[in-house]
Amino acid sequence: MESFPVINMENLNGEKRAITMDKIKDACENWGFFELVNHGIPPELMDTVERMTKEHYKKCMEHRFRELVASKGL
Secondary structure (H helix, E strand, O other), X not given: OOOOOEEEHHHHOOOOHHHHHXXXXXXXXXXXXXXXXXXXXXXXXXXXXXXXXXXXXXXXXXXXXXXXXXXXXX
């Protein structure tokens, strides 16, 4: 079984740029997602974004639930 694509962002600055761009294209067209490594984004920032995304999703779901309950007259 083939594993999902892992793209090394360091390879965008150098001789491997064309190969890396082809990998990104293939990942987008054939997988729909990929993992980026060596991107330089601090783990703390990624943790913050993940936390905020989950909080936003939870609020949206709670709002939808309240609207559904109200529309049913419950």
